[in-house]
Amino acid sequence: MEKYENMLNQLQNGEIKSIEIQKEEFYDFREILVKHPLFKHFRGEAKQSGRIIYTYSEIPRS
Template sequence: MENYEEMLQQLKEGKIENIEIDKDQFYEFREVLVKHPLFKHYRGDAKQNGKVIYTYMEVPRS
């Protein structure tokens, strides 16, 4: 299992540009993401073949 909490923190701090999640990792990652206190700051863009690219936004989505 990946350390998704650490990945989210690195994304927030700008240490990494984005997080790529494959379809077989999606539900496991999402479970961690929705519990994160800054959940609305993370944006996921769906790509082909079930891949999702997550980025961090300074202003949370509404």
């Protein structure tokens, strides 16, 4: 799970532009994501084959 925390921190810090999560990883990743203090700043976009691309926004979603 530390892997996902590191990925979220890199995304938040601008070190990476996006995170691609496969459907097999979704529930493990989401467990870490919803506990993140800036949860509402992350945006997931579903793609074909169950992939989800997460990006970070300075403006939180409502």
